[in-house]
Amino acid sequence: MTMSSKTLCPYCGVGCGLEVLPAAKPKVQDGDEEWVVRGDRAHPSSQGMVCVKGATIAESLDKNRLLYPMMRDRLDQPFQQVTWDQALDRITQQIQSTLITQGPEAICMYGSGQLQTEDYYTAQKLLKGCLGTNNFDANSRLCMSSAVAAYIQSFGSDGPPCCYADLEITDCAFLIGTNTADCHPIVYNRFRKYHRKKKGKVKLIVVDPRRTKTAQDADLHLAIRPGTDITLLNGIAHILLGKRWIDAAFIDECTSGFTDYAQILGDYPPEHVAKVCGITVADLKEAARCWGLSKRVLSLWSMGINQSSEGTAKARTLINLHLITGQIGKPGAGPFSLTGQPNAMGGREAGGLSHILPGYRLVKNPDHRHTVEVAWDLPAGSINPMPGLAAWDMIVGLEQGQVGVFWIAATNPAVSMPDIERTKAALRASPFTVYQDAYYPTETADYAHVLLPAAQWGEKTGIMTNSERTVTLCPAFRPAPGEARADWEIFAAVGQRLGFKTQFAWHNSAAVYDEFVRLTQGQPCDMTGLSHDRLAAGPIQWPCPQQETEATAANKYDKRLYTDFIFATANGRANFAAFHEKGLAEPPDPNYPFVLTTGRLYGHWHTQTRTGRIEKIRNLHPEPFLEVHPIDAQHLEVQSGNWVEVRSRRGFVRLRIKVTQYIRKGVLFIPMHWGALWADQAECNALTHSEGCPISLQPELKACAVQVIPIKSPLPQPAQPHRQAVPTPIGLT
Ligand SMILES: Nc1nc2c(c(=O)[nH]1)N[C@H]1C(S)=C(S)[C@@H](COP(=O)(O)OP(=O)(O)OC[C@H]3O[C@@H](n4cnc5c(=O)[nH]c(N)nc54)[C@H](O)[C@@H]3O)O[C@H]1N2
Ligand SMILES: Nc1nc2c(c(=O)[nH]1)N[C@H]1C(S)=C(S)[C@@H](COP(=O)(O)OP(=O)(O)OC[C@H]3O[C@@H](n4cnc5c(=O)[nH]c(N)nc54)[C@H](O)[C@@H]3O)O[C@H]1N2
Ligand code: SF4
Ligand SMILES: [Mo]
Numbered sequence: 001m002t003m004s005s006k007t008l009c010p011y012c013g014v015g016c017g018l019e020v021l022p023a024a025k026p027k028v029q030d031g032d033e034e035w036v037v038r039g040d041r042a043h044p045s046s047q048g049m050v051c052v053k054g055a056t057i058a059e060s061l062d063k064n065r066l067l068y069p070m071m072r073d074r075l076d077q078p079f080q081q082v083t084w085d086q087a088l089d090r091i092t093q094q095i096q097s098t099l100i101t102q103g104p105e106a107i108c109m110y111g112s113g114q115l116q117t118e119d120y121y122t123a124q125k126l127l128k129g130c131l132g133t134n135n136f137d138a139n140s141r142l143c144m145s146s147a148v149a150a151y152i153q154s155f156g157s158d159g160p161p162c163c164y165a166d167l168e169i170t171d172c173a174f175l176i177g178t179n180t181a182d183c184h185p186i187v188y189n190r191f192r193k194y195h196r197k198k199k200g201k202v203k204l205i206v207v208d209p210r211r212t213k214t215a216q217d218a219d220l221h222l223a224i225r226p227g228t229d230i231t232l233l234n235g236i237a238h239i240l241l242g243k244r245w246i247d248a249a250f251i252d253e254c255t256s257g258f259t260d261y262a263q264i265l266g267d268y269p270p271e272h273v274a275k276v277c278g279i280t281v282a283d284l285k286e287a288a289r290c291w292g293l294s295k296r297v298l299s300l301w302s303m304g305i306n307q308s309s310e311g312t313a314k315a316r317t318l319i320n321l322h323l324i325t326g327q328i329g330k331p332g333a334g335p336f337s338l339t340g341q342p343n344a345m346g347g348r349e350a351g352g353l354s355h356i357l358p359g360y361r362l363v364k365n366p367d368h369r370h371t372v373e374v375a376w377d378l379p380a381g382s383i384n385p386m387p388g389l390a391a392w393d394m395i396v397g398l399e400q401g402q403v404g405v406f407w408i409a410a411t412n413p414a415v416s417m418p419d420i421e422r423t424k425a426a427l428r429a430s431p432f433t434v435y436q437d438a439y440y441p442t443e444t445a446d447y448a449h450v451l452l453p454a455a456q457w458g459e460k461t462g463i464m465t466n467s468e469r470t471v472t473l474c475p476a477f478r479p480a481p482g483e484a485r486a487d488w489e490i491f492a493a494v495g496q497r498l499g500f501k502t503q504f505a506w507h508n509s510a511a512v513y514d515e516f517v518r519l520t521q522g523q524p525c526d527m528t529g530l531s532h533d534r535l536a537a538g539p540i541q542w543p544c545p546q547q548e549t550e551a552t553a554a555n556k557y558d559k560r561l562y563t564d565f566i567f568a569t570a571n572g573r574a575n576f577a578a579f580h581e582k583g584l585a586e587p588p589d590p591n592y593p594f595v596l597t598t599g600r601l602y603g604h605w606h607t608q609t610r611t612g613r614i615e616k617i618r619n620l621h622p623e624p625f626l627e628v629h630p631i632d633a634q635h636l637e638v639q640s641g642n643w644v645e646v647r648s649r650r651g652f653v654r655l656r657i658k659v660t661q662y663i664r665k666g667v668l669f670i671p672m673h674w675g676a677l678w679a680d681q682a683e684c685n686a687l688t689h690s691e692g693c694p695i696s697l698q699p700e701l702k703a704c705a706v707q708v709i710p711i712k713s714p715l716p717q718p719a720q721p722h723r724q725a726v727p728t729p730i731g732l733t
Contacts, residue, residue, distance in 0.1 A: 005477040006040050006538075008464050009054040010114065010457035011605050013339030014186045015466020016050050017043020017539070020058070020458065020477055034058065035458075035478070043539060044557035045164055045470050051185035052603050056617060057457075060610035066440035066453040067482025075428065079451060084483060084493075087450055091405075092497040094432045095131070098404030104133035104384070108394045108403050111138040111352060112410035113341030116462030116474065118512040119487035120343075120350035122504070123409070124358055126491050127388075128351070129376040130500045134363050134388030137354040139411040140344050141391035141698060142418075143303070146311025147337035148348060148356075149696040153312070154319045154577065156569030157524045158348055158360050161328060161561035162298065162336035163468040163541070167191040169332035172203040172294035174287075176229065176318060177304020177702075181213035182602040184302075184338050187467070192217065203290045207232065208304060209597065210627070210669060211662035220286055223664050224277040226595045226703045229305060230581035233317045235273030236288045237324055238265045245292025247326030254565045255323050257576035264578045276581075278664070291321060296332030302340065303599065307702040309585035312695035316577035323574055329562040338467050345465035349525050350516060354388035358516060359523040363387050375519050376503060390697040392418070392690050398426035409436040409487055410454065414443035415607040415675030418699045420685035421651050436490060439609045443675045454487055455480035462486070462509050463535065469542045470557060471527065473535035488512055521545070524561070524568055584703045585691035588666070592648065592705035594632070596668045598684040599702075604673040612678050624682040626655045627669040628708075633659040638710050645709045646670070651686030654711065668706065 004021040017040030024036075035058040041048035069087035070079035082090075098106050109127055111120065115138075127136040140148075151158045167173070167190045180188040195202050195217070206218040207229065215221040224232055240246055241262060251258050274281045291297055299322065305314045319335045327333040339345050351358040361368035369383040376382075389397055395417065397403045406427075417423040427433065427447035435448035438456035445451060459480035465471045480486075492504035506512050510532035517527045528546040541559050566572045588595050603620040604611045611617045626646060628638070638644060640659045645652050646668070655670065663669055670684040687706055692699040 005475055006042070007458065007474045007477070008342065008466070008472040009050065010057065010342050010474075011053045012184060013341055013344055013467045014046065014184045015342060015464065015470060015472065016046035016054050016186050017472065018050065018054060035061070043472070045466055045468060045539070046186045049186045049189055052617065052620070053605055053611065056614045057610070059614045061458065061478070062481065063613040064439050064441070065481045065484070066437055066451060067484065068453060069483065070451040072449060075447065075449070084485070087452060088493050088497055090450060091434055091494055094405050095494070095498065099131070102402070102404045104131050105135065106402060106404035107131055107133050108135040108389060108397065108405065109407040109409065110391060110394055110411060110413060111136065111347070113138060113140045113143065113339070113344035113347050114410045115347065115487055116343055116460070116464055116509075117346035117350050117516060118462045118509040119409075119491070120347050120352045121358060121512060121516040122488040122491040122495075124351045125376055125503060126495045128357065128383055129372070129378050130495055130498065130503060132382055132384055134354050134384050134386065135394070136352065136388060137391045137394065138347055138352050139391070139416060140341070140347055140353060142307070142416065142701060143340045144306065144337070144344050144348070145353060145696040145698045146306035146308070146315050146693055147301075148353070149312040150315030150319060151337075154316055154575050155562070155567045159524050159561055160337050160467060160469065162334040163558050163560060164190060165558040166298050166332050166334065166336070168194045170202065170296045170298040171332065172205065172290045172297045174205045174207075174291070174297060174299040175214060176207040176299060176301050177306070178300050178302040178338060179208065179210075179212040179214050179599065180300060180338065181217070183600050184467075185602070187338065188214065203294065205287055205290060209664045209667050213602075220283060220290070222277070222279050222283055222287060224279060225664065226597055226667060227308065227584040228277040228581065229314045230310065230317045230579055231268065231273055231276045232284070233321060234265055234268040235270060235277070235284055236291055237321060238268040238273070239270065239285060239288035240292050240321075240324060241265055243288075243292055245288070246324050250326030250565070251324065254567070254573055255576055256571065256573045257578065260578040261320060261576040264580060267580070291325060296330070297322070297325065297327040298333055298336060300336050300338055302338045304702060306337070306698055307700060308698070309691050309693055309700040310579070310582050311693040311698045313577065313579040313693075317579050320576055323576055329560060329565050331558070331560070334560065336467075342466070343464035345467065345469065346463060349465060349520065349527070354390050357383070359519040360525050361523070372519065378503075392692060392697070392699055395423055395426045395690075398430050401429070403430060405432050405434070406430045407434040407436070408444060412437075412442050412444050412607040412609060412675070414447060415683060415685065416672070418685055418688040418690045418701055419650050420683050422690070423685075436487060437609075438484070441677060442609055443607065443677050452490055453482055453484040454490070455484040459484065460486035460509065461532070462488070463513055463532070465542070468557070469559070470539050471530060471535060471542060472539040473532055585700050586689055586703070586705045588705045592707050594666060594668050594706050594708060595703050596646065596648070596670065596684075596687055596706045597702050598670050598672050598688065601671050601673060604671070606673065607675050608673050608678050621671070621673070624655055624671060624674040624679050625658045627660050627663045628657050629663050629665040629667070630659050630661060631665050633657065636708055636710055643711045645711050646687060646706050647709065648687040648689070648704050648706045650689065652681070653683060653686050654681045668708070
């Protein structure tokens with residue numbers, strides 16, 4: 001009998017340990033569950049817990065998989081099944097001809113925090129090293145890039161400084177722009193148990209325009225107007241400064257820029273702040289009191305902060321509160337950005353955005369480029385000194401005919417990008433799109449010239465790092481279906497065909513990982529003590545330098561960064577930032593009077609490629625909807641269940657409404673999970689815009705201006721089962 005395998009859940013950035021066993025009952029038909037999944041009690045991050053997504057993952061593994069490479073010349077043609085050699089030759093030729101006609105800048109790859117570290121690393125070597133273009137970006141640009149930019153600017157380096165153990169020792173958890181209960185359920189469970197046990201003694205503050213499941217448990221819920229976070233945070237700091245609830249010694253010895261910051265705080269008296277944010281002065285003061293008087297304050301944040309036209313400024317302004325109070329580098333305290341995807345952290349380590357390089361290095365830094373070029377055995381100057389195109393800039397590049405090869409892996413941009421009609425038009429204009437995914441159909445497959453079947457979780461061996469820097473080996477426990485291959489193998493095969501034989505000579509992913517960790521030596525994310533072999537014995541948290549191999553054998557999983565209060569900046573001090581709020585990129589006006597926000601539901605994962613194929617989860621969230629406050633519903637003369645059309649300047653959707661007290665008046669919410677494959681005209685990104693943060697280039701997916709029009713005749717078919725039937729491509733049997 002096959003033994004159980006220990007691995008990591010391939011959904012969210014909590015990174016729960018899973019144990020996978022072969023099912024006792026034999027498989028009767030395709031799609032039947034072959035595997036039993038349960039929580040791994042030995043995993044330090046999750047301690048045996050799992051949520052509904054992790055628990056049901058096995059049901060999706062064999063449904064609607066992409067099995068063979070397929071190709072076509074034009075998007076209006078059907079796909080033809082081809083061999084791997086044919087597909088890889090075609091891609092190689094297109095890269096070679098594009099290099100000649102348009103140069104390296106016309107080659108783009110758009111990847112994902114769902115790739116494993118080895119996949120990410122191989123792609124960086126291919127694009128940034130061998131091809132000489134930094135045009136590798138990932139869906140993390142829509143997700144984590146504001147947090148990355150804020151950490152780099154405030155502390156001198158990326159890297160969340162906290163760990164999950166902090167959830168169980170803090171005196172005050174400040175959750176801002178995060179619906180942790182639904183989106184990081186096991187992180188939330190760990191805190192909630194502790195919060196209940198310490199009733200009254202430990203505070204939970206939640207800042208969110210919606211009264212989410214997370215906000216419902218809060219001691220204090222600040223339901224601020226969308227986009228007013230900076231005003232709120234500066235308002236809290238104003239009170240802290242006034243009351244002298246600050247750590248003057250820490251400010252003096254460990255930070256820079258306090259004077260400028262203190263000066264702008266003068267503009268944030270409580271009455272003004274309460275008015276702008278739409279909260280009471282008493283609640284604002286209570287929040288400041290918790291920050292000022294709690295011994296340990298831990299803040300958690302995710303998309304309500306990052307997905308904003310001032311995302312970096314928001315995150316830095318939150319970090320300011322930790323600096324002014326000295327709440328960092330000690331147990332139970334610090335600014336903790338929760339990563340969304342299972343290996344968004346690994347992507348950052350491997351250099352998986354267009355401005356960074358492996359080992360937390362920067363494209364713009366000549367020493368960093370040199371180190372990487374030497375490690376890759378490439379001539380000096382191979383790596384371009386300028387950052388490449390960020391996610392949305394690739395769409396603009398397609399529109400302008402500047403892209404000759406667009407290679408997409410492990411993401412579904414025809415649903416998840418902002419301003420989706422514009423995105424789709426750009427994809428239609430692409431001369432050559434390669435789409436590498438595990439499933440078929442997906443919305444993005446419609447826009448591909450070449451489809452490459454990817455082996456997914458459980459079918460390839462690789463590494464993922466979770467939000468608290470814990471690194472887990474995810475071994476293959478089942479064969480890949482059809483001809484699917486690991487992403488890194490596909491990238492390496494193209495690299496070899498392009499003539500880079502020695503650069504891509506690895507025989508397995510363990511060798512890829514060994515090469516990658518060498519590039520982390522001496523960096524904040526030093527992982528030179530890690531290898532597949534070592535991680536086979538269990539997960540390990542970084543930093544883990546080679547010389548610490550013995551010490552980390554007794555790893556307690558509560559490593560923190562900056563415990564010596566020396567930061568990764570040139571002078572060792574953390575930087576304050578002085579930002580005023582600029583407001584939403586598209587504020588409401590008389591024509592478009594509502595602010596629409598978008599986000600997630602507990603059961604579904606993003607664009608439903610997996611969760612839409614799991615019955616239990618479909619039953620949990622059967623169809624898309626629009627949340628409306630009762631007063632707004634009254635003005636619109638609509639009730640729960642009525643149909644409405646929601647329009648922005650870019651597009652429209654048609655949905656049923658759900659009237660709820662749990663949203664601010666004037667604010668609406670649509671879940672992001674329903675793309676064209678799963679419902680008619682319910683894609684929330686038909687409405688969103690592409691304006692982003694000027695520093696992190698992360699789009700403001702959390703707010704756009706819309707109008708609502710009741711419609712009389714209900715539309716046919718939201719999530720219809722017929723949509724899940726797979727159209728059989730020509731040549732596929
Ligand atoms: N169930 C489930 N879990 C997931 C995922 C999933 O698809 N499904 N995806 C994973 C990924 S990749 C990510 S990035 C994370 C995202 O995790 P979260 O960030 O927790 O999820 P979201 O629902 O996108 O947004 C969080 C909250 O931001 C609030 N918000 C909107 N505008 C503002 C604002 O201006 N200020 C403040 N303070 N709050 C605002 C919204 O009301 C929403 O409740 O979840 C991860 N976990
Ligand atoms: N309006 C709005 N839009 C949003 C957001 C929002 O809050 N609001 N959130 C944004 C954020 S934070 C994120 S992270 C994105 C997520 O958006 P996407 O990345 O587009 O969403 P997923 O559905 O997770 O797509 C992942 C794809 O990878 C495939 N896959 C899984 N494993 C593998 C593998 O090992 N190899 C390969 N090659 N493929 C694999 C899956 O089949 C799936 O098609 O959406 C963004 N878009
Ligand atoms: S909390 Fe996240 S990592 Fe844990 S089981 Fe759920 S989806 Fe998977
Ligand atoms: Mo994300």
